[in-house]
Amino acid sequence: MLKATGQNDKLNRAIIISAVLHVIMIALLIWSSLSNPLDASSGGGGGSAIDAVMVDPNAMVEQYNRQQQQQTDAARSEELRKKQAEQQAEELQQKQAAEQQRLKELEKERLQAQEEAKQQAQQQAEQRKQAEEQKRQAEEAARQAREQQKQAEDAAAKAKAEAEQQAKAAAEAQKKAQEEAQKQAAAAAAAKKQAEEEAKAKAAEAAKQKAAEAAKQKAAEDAKQKAADAAKQKAAEAAKQKAAAEAKKKAAAEAAKQQSDVDDLLGGLASSKPAGNSAAAGGSSAPAGVGNNRRSGASGAALDSYGSQVQAAIKSKFYNWETYIGRTCTLRIQLAPDGLLVNVKSEGGDPALCQAAIAAARQARIPRPPSQDVYEAFKNAPIDFKPQ
Numbered sequence: 099m100l101k102a103t104g105q106n107d108k109l110n111r112a113i114i115i116s117a118v119l120h121v122i123m124i125a126l127l128i129w130s131s132l133s134n135p136l137d138a139s140s141g142g143g144g145g146s147a148i149d150a151v152m153v154d155p156n157a158m159v160e161q162y163n164r165q166q167q168q169q170t171d172a173a174r175s176e177e178l179r180k181k182q183a184e185q186q187a188e189e190l191q192q193k194q195a196a197e198q199q200r201l202k203e204l205e206k207e208r209l210q211a212q213e214e215a216k217q218q219a220q221q222q223a224e225q226r227k228q229a230e231e232q233k234r235q236a237e238e239a240a241r242q243a244r245e246q247q248k249q250a251e252d253a254a255a256k257a258k259a260e261a262e263q264q265a266k267a268a269a270e271a272q273k274k275a276q277e278e279a280q281k282q283a284a285a286a287a288a289a290k291k292q293a294e295e296e297a298k299a300k301a302a303e304a305a306k307q308k309a310a311e312a313a314k315q316k317a318a319e320d321a322k323q324k325a326a327d328a329a330k331q332k333a334a335e336a337a338k339q340k341a342a343a344e345a346k347k348k349a350a351a352e353a354a355k356q357q358s359d360v361d362d363l364l365g366g367l368a369s370s371k372p373a374g375n376s377a378a379a380g381g382s383s384a385p386a387g388v389g390n391n392r393r394s395g396a397s398g399a400a401l402d403s404y405g406s407q408v409q410a411a412i413k414s415k416f417y418n419w420e421t422y423i424g425r426t427c428t429l430r431i432q433l434a435p436d437g438l439l440v441n442v443k444s445e446g447g448d449p450a451l452c453q454a455a456i457a458a459a460r461q462a463r464i465p466r467p468p469s470q471d472v473y474e475a476f477k478n479a480p481i482d483f484k485p486q
Contacts, residue, residue: 106208108204109201109204109205109208112197112200112201112204113201116197116201119193120190120194123186123190126186127183127186130179130182130183131179131183282417290410290414294410296406296410297403297406297407297410300402300403300406301403301406301407303399304397304399304400304402304403307397307399308397308399308400311397400468400469400471400472401472401475403468404465404467404468404472404476405476407464407465408464408465408476411462411463411464411465412455412458412459412462412464413458414462415457415458415459415461415462416454416455416458418454419454419485420485422448422450422451422454422483422485423485423486424485425447425448425450425451425485426447426448426451426482426483426484427444427446427447427448427451427452427455427482427483428444428445428446428447428480428481428482428483429442429443429444429445429452429455429456429459429480429481429483430442430443430445430478430479430480430481431459431476431478431479431481432477432478433464433467433473433476433477433478435466435467435470435473435477436466437464437465437466437467438464439459439460439462439464442456442459442460443456444456445480447483451483451485452483455483
């Protein structure tokens, strides 16, 4: 805009200067044309006055020649003036043409400057528009960024609250689980203590019965010895044999009762059916020292006592047996001579009960068998679990 204004001022000054020069040239031409006719008329007037006064022919000739010369000079002057006027007019025309060309060029420059100014104005307007659009886009981007930041902060706060809530719930669940585990451990310890006390009582009872049986056997042997020595003691020996037979019958009944107790291992949760060598056991599945396959030294009391100990050991690790009431499972356990559980596997029954029973047997600390005969009866025994 400033460039266009400067060019307009320059054009205006040029027009004013051109107009002033034209006025000056026109004034000079008018003055020149007026001054020459006045000189010619004044010279002619003088000649006329001389003609009227003088009568000398030479003077007249001279006057005539002078007039001719003046006319010639006047014609020359007029011709010169015309030439000068024409030259001045031509120069003026050239100057006017040059001035018009300059004015055209100035006008062209003015129009070009105006067009450039217009284009610059359009460019500036477009730039302002683009700047405003960029500003608007920047403000929109900033607004979106603020919204996204706010959403992220809200999401982070929500996630933090949820994490704290989950951590609190997990802590409460862990605390509850620990309390439940402590309760179960206390119940298991109490059950174990009770089972140990029962096992000790049964062991004491079994030891008492074993001592009584040993005394009876010794008495029978003494009776046989005395019968061989004296005939008069034959009746007493017969009585003793009868007493021994009754004792044997009573022992068989006691052994059958103990076999039933062994079948109720784990307090009604399992029944024991140890499987020995078929050739040694006579094809029976009853443990050694029980029923018709009793071996010497493996009394029913010993089997009952050890069975109670096995029952207590496994029952102490079987916490939720009441949930399996009405189901059955057969496991086969293999023991080492020191009572270590070598292997345990399922031989049929409810899968859930079998899995729980296997887990309880693996966790139990089964005591050492009190004798080799008891170990032979329990070293490879199938156990039927029957929760009641």
